[in-house]
Amino acid sequence: MDIKTWLEEAKTKTSSIDAELILLNILGEKDRTYLISHENRTLTETEVEKANYFVKERAKNKPLAYIIGSKEFYGRDFYVDENVLIPRPETEDIIDLTKDIVKDNDMIYPIIFDVGTGSGCIAVTLKLELPEAKVVAIDNSDNALLVAKKNSELLKSEIILKKSDLLTGENGTPDIVVANLPYVDENWDWLEADTLKYEPLTALYAANNGLELIFRLIDEIAERKIKHLLLEADPSQHEKIINYAKEKGLDLAETRNFILYFVGV
Numbered sequence: 065m066d067i068k069t070w071l072e073e074a075k076t077k078t079s080s081i082d083a084e085l086i087l088l089n090i091l092g093e094k095d096r097t098y099l100i101s102h103e104n105r106t107l108t109e110t111e112v113e114k115a116n117y118f119v120k121e122r123a124k125n126k127p128l129a130y131i132i133g134s135k136e137f138y139g140r141d142f143y144v145d146e147n148v149l150i151p152r153p154e155t156e157d158i159i160d161l162t163k164d165i166v167k168d169n170d171m172i173y174p175i176i177f178d179v180g181t182g183s184g185c186i187a188v189t190l191k192l193e194l195p196e197a198k199v200v201a202i203d204n205s206d207n208a209l210l211v212a213k214k215n216s217e218l219l220k221s222e223i224i225l226k227k228s229d230l231l232t233g234e235n236g237t238p239d240i241v242v243a244n245l246p247y248v249d250e251n252w253d254w255l256e257a258d259t260l261k262y263e264p265l266t267a268l269y270a271a272n273n274g275l276e277l278i279f280r281l282i283d284e285i286a287e288r289k290i291k292h293l294l295l296e297a298d299p300s301q302h303e304k305i306i307n308y309a310k311e312k313g314l315d316l317a318e319t320r321n322f323i324l325y326f327v328g329v
């Protein structure tokens with residue numbers, strides 16, 4: 065079977081874009097134009113079998129990222145599996161904001177902690193974008209830390225990995241803390257449960273309307289007098305978080321889509 069025929073058949077079972085991405089992944093190619101310029105290339109039996117299996121998995125609503133084991137974040141491919149949240153585009157604002165903070169505050173060797181690192185997408189990217197920074201990636205899940213380690217090796221980004229419940233196991237005082245912690249409220253009925261059902265529950269949900277971990281982290285930041293804090297949360301939660309942080313002495317400096325930037329005293 066050639067590429068053109070396989071794509072025609074696959075597109076009756078899944079979306080065109082997914083069919084193309086599945087085939088590209090199996091062929092080890094990146095550019096979609098490859099599929100057009102090589103439409104008569106014959107696929108091996110193994111390639112067809114694997115591609116068909118991937119299409120079947122996708123039909124069960126399994127996220128493509130878990131099927132192909134990869135998701136792009138800030139222009140780089142990260143390995144992902146079901147032990148970690150699939151990196152989201154809205155999280156990329158953390159990278160841009162952190163770069164701005166480092167530049168605006170003339171930080172030469174910034175120390176940055178990424179709390180709830182998951183796949184390591186934030187920590188690894190920050191180290192690559194800010195090579196002079198010391199980046200510590202924290203998670204309380206051993207399995208997530210293994211994925212973050214794999215990504216740091218694949219992308220040649222030297223980060224320090226630490227197992228800890230938020231900042232409790234970490235003594236140093238960073239210049240900046242960034243965190244995309246679980247913030248989904250289990251009562252939100254607008255979420256499509258189907259799209260989340262493959263992701264680890266411990267990476268998604270938090271008690272107290274999704275705010276428990278974020279509030280605990282704010283307490284720790286205030287206690288340790290850490291200056292810069294970047295948090296991701298759903299915009300519907302921002303007001304409550306801003307009020308809570310204010311009570312603890314943290315002022316809102318900027319909001320960018322899902323991201324809140326606080327400055328401590």
Ligand SMILES: C[S@@+](CC[C@H](N)C(=O)[O-])C[C@H]1O[C@@H](n2cnc3c(N)ncnc32)[C@H](O)[C@@H]1O
Pocket residue numbers: 148149150151152155179180181182183184185186202203204205208228229230244245246247266267268277
């Ligand atoms: C929403 S995921 C974010 C993953 C990654 N930072 C990203 O942006 O794609 C949250 C991560 O926080 C971790 N986590 C949950 N509770 C934690 C805690 N108490 N201390 C440290 N990490 C925690 C989870 O294991 C998960 O990997």
